[in-house]
Amino acid sequence: MSNKPAFKRAEPDERRQSLIEACARVLARAGASGASVRTIALEAGVSPGLVGHYFGSVDALVAATYGHTGARVDAALAAALTAAGPDPRAKLEAFVTASFLPPIADPQLLATWIAFWSLVRARSDIAAQHDTQYANFRARLVALLAACGLPGDQQRRAAIAISALVDGLWLELCLSPGSFSSDEASAIARAQLDALISTRPATWKDR
Amino acid sequence: MSNKPAFKRAEPDERRQSLIEACARVLARAGASGASVRTIALEAGVSPGLVGHYFGSVDALVAATYGHTGARVDAALAAALTAAGPDPRAKLEAFVTASFLPPIADPQLLATWIAFWSLVRARSDIAAQHDTQYANFRARLVALLAACGLPGDQQRRAAIAISALVDGLWLELCLSPGSFSSDEASAIARAQLDALISTRPATWKDR
């Protein structure tokens, strides 16, 4: 007779990915305080020791999850940009609208992000990651605004305003999901764009 | 000879206030994960047992701190409203502008708020407190917008947009203090108000 294996070996990259995704799920479900080594390992279906084996410490796993989650958002935004076509104004609108559609508008992702924010104060490496990610996000917005013909002295403030509005809508959607829908959030953000940019897109119709 | 007292008795309300303020300082300094009973008690200069004596559990203390912090913000906003005079439009502008001036713009207060947000997922009592506070905040905004003559079918979205923008600016100010100043945040929020309200107030002059 043959016993089935007690566990299955996995490729290192596979296992890392699995642990990172389990960490993200735990952060979304239980918040930062619930993301313990044992909880994450249970979520991933492995033994607690594997976290130390692959990441050294749970802090490193959380930081890796932060980077992975940020990369997911960047990829989704980049995809939205290429799908929007060549028109700069359409690209900008797609950039903002995509923030309120899956996979970015995923409530689990928003909750995960809040968990990261709560770690910024205590962890300097997380703070550094946030600074670069926020700088990249705003630089992308500035480039899009410039392509739309927004004067240079207005680009900075407009980028800050757009990113703040999007972050705030994200936040309330996550904290009080019943307050308003993601469709409403998207409409509000688009209206904000209209107000910030006097130049109208080529495909402008009605609003 | 006379030994000085080993400790000093305090009025119950005084002691509660002291513990709440110590809890807020710890939340701002170390985040939600650093707000342990012993850390808070050390910050307040008392023994750890006092937390249980006055609040029953550390969770109740955190919830009380949330309520106290929210009340502080409400009081500051109310003061800004009365100082703004009778004109509805001036009241609305003061309401938003005050969000980026002390004591609301205090970085410690913002950090404390983030700590609360990180607890919303895991703690239903904190979530309930957030829902009521957010509903109150938005109801105030709706009343101000209505007084400014904004049509009823636009009040809801405008209130959501304003609160989201303010929250987002708060957030980035706390996470990356070097990104922009509170003066810039205030200017951005005021520009947002101008864009949202097409109806001009009676005392409108220039902009």
Added chain:
DNA sequence: TTGCTTGTTGGACGATCGTATAACAAGTGA
């Protein structure tokens, strides 16, 4: 001064935390 109320202390308790490590077993090549 003496006695009493009770705010306050400081440590005990079990649970859970992150980390380290010895023992085990899955998969591979000889």
Added chain:
DNA sequence: TCACTTGTTATACGATCGTCCAACAAGCAA
């Protein structure tokens, strides 16, 4: 079939967590 490598498990360890409680003492009344 049989080592051998190493991914994986399970446990041990000290530290810290929240909660609880018996003892102490500050301040007031008599």
